[in-house]
Amino acid sequence: MSAITFQGQSEQHIIEGCILGDRKFQSILYNLLSPKMFAVCLRYAADYNSAQDLLQEGFIKVFKNIEKFRGEGSFEGWVRRIFVNTAIEHYRKQVNLYALHDSDVKSYEYYEQNALESLKHEDILKLIQQLSYGYRTVFNLYVIEGYSHKEIGEKLGISEGTSKSQLARARYLLQKMITENNEIAKHSNNS
Amino acid sequence: MDDKNIKDFDRYxxxxxxxxxxxxxxxxxxxxxxxxGHTPVEEVPPVANPMLPKAILVGFVAGALVIGSLITGWIVYNGHSVNSTTSETSVYHYNGKQQNLTKSAEVATENIREEVVVAPPATIEPINISAKTVAVATIKTLNSEKSLRNSITSGDVPVPTQKLPIDKESKVQEPYYFPPVDIDVPATDSHSQIASDNELDNQDLEESKDNDSKKLISSSGEQRIKFRKKRKSSWNYPHIIRTKKNRNHY
Structure with missing residues (x-):
């Protein structure tokens, strides 16, 4: 367990306070982890308001199940997994993912790495939110969270091939959007 | 090259x-x-055991019966004991009273015995008294005779100093003679005589009132001072003259 401290309180002390249901320690933990977890929620959610709902639902799950944390690994990683699972459960019943035939699509042919580097974090986040649920979820799980296609398939209830095709399609669409956004920015600067 | 671009893209x-x-x-x-703060507590689903309610009911009924029998037994025992104690106490009190009565009776009998010992029986008492008095009288008469003789011998005039006790029985034994009644003289009524006495008293009071004095003269002639009660002063509240109010003021 990482020995992080916040407002003079050690992580273990904060966790023990949250287990006892002390509202003060719960507030400390929220202030410590909410920016990171809200970024996660924004990636999985379609918009800002949905991300707020995910944040609330995720923290309630954390506070209710915090006594189940065994101290194995990072506490922040444990909380992050809860938020990711919450986001997946939130959208699982809404959309049925299906396998794409063009799973061998690799990348957008006009994509340039410089176009991505010119974008800010908020811009990239907005582009990710524009993806559909399936593409967005598989892309987040594979690229940002580091899950394998097998694990993604188990979490989402899909096959590995479907996860791969969804990821390839999500990557292609993102590169296309980044390229188009970069060209629009170039035209606006020239004019 | 394509894989490298993809990895760079993902990493960035x-x-x-x-x-x-x-x-x-x-x-x-x-x-x-x-x-x-408003998270509802998860309700634990009830255990699906069909025998449990019956067992609970049977146990509850058995417990209620046992407790009821115990309570009734306790009440009955306590009620009996209370009655018995009350009766015993009453008996005890009665016995105490009886004892007190017997004691008082014994004391009374003792007193009576003492009295009996001291005094002769009531039936015999007057006879004895009369005998005693007669004996005393004879002794005193003898003494008086002796004293008379002595006084005579001494030359003094004999004067009887003591009255001889009158023998009642002898008086009773003597026949009673009614006083002679003169038929021509009308008999006086005692009630009419008392009324005449009261009239005389009233006349005396009236005479004293006329004299405007507090001294009263009773029928016996003795002066009596009677304190009169003070007359109540006939003071009244001043008369309030009320005028009719003008209704237009309302």
Whole structure:
């Protein structure tokens, strides 16, 4: 367990306070982890308001199940997994993912790495939110969270091939959007 | 080349997402805190055991019977004991009273015995008294005779100093003669005589009132001072003259 401290309180002390249901320690933990977890929620959610709902639902799950944390690994990683699972459960019943035939699509042919580097974090986040649920979820799980296609398939209830095709399609669409956004920015600067 | 571009793309996005954080909107903690404060407690589903309610009912009924029997037994025992104690106490009190009565009776009998010992029986007492008195009288007469003789011998005039006791029985034994009644003289009524006496008293009082004095003269002639009660002063509240109010003032 990482020995992080916040407002003079050690992580273990904060966790023990949250287990006892002390509202003060719960507030400390929220202030410590909410920016990171809200970024996660924004990636999985379609918009800002949905991300707020995910944040609330995720923290309630954390506070209710915090006594189940065994101290194995990072506490922040444990909380992050809860938020990711919450986001997946939130959208699982809404959309049925299906396998794409063009799973061998690799990348957008006009994509340039410089176009991505010119974008800010908020811009990239907005582009990710524009993806559909399936593409967005598989892309987040594979690229940002580091899950394998097998694990993604188990979490989402899909096959590995479907996860791969969804990821390839999500990557292609993102590169296309980044390229188009970069060209629009170039035209606006020239004019 | 394509794989390298893909890896670079993924790494750049992953780095950008993990290094940059987004502050949640103000008020999110209040929402979460409120949600935590009103989280309903998960109800534990009841155990599906059909025998449990019957067992509980049987146990409850058995317990109620046992407790009821115990309570009734206790009440009956206590009621009996209370009655018995009351009766015993009453008997005891009665016995005490009886004892007191017997004691008082014994004391009374003792007193009576003492009295009996001291005094002769009531039936015999007057006879004895009369005998005693007769004996005393004879002794005193003898003494008086002796004293008379002595006084005569001494030359003094004999004067009887003591009255001889009158023998009642001898008086009773003597026949009673009614006084002679003269038929020509009308008999006086005692009631009419008392009324005449009262009239005389009233006349005396009236005479004293006329003299405007507090001294009263009774029928016996003795002066009596009678304190009169003070007359109540006939003071009244001043008369309040009320005038009729003009109704137009309302």
């Amino acid at each position: 996005i992953e780095q950008s997402m993990n290094e940059n954080f987004v502050e949640p909107p103000f008020g999110m903690w209040n929402r979460i805190s409120a949600e935590l």
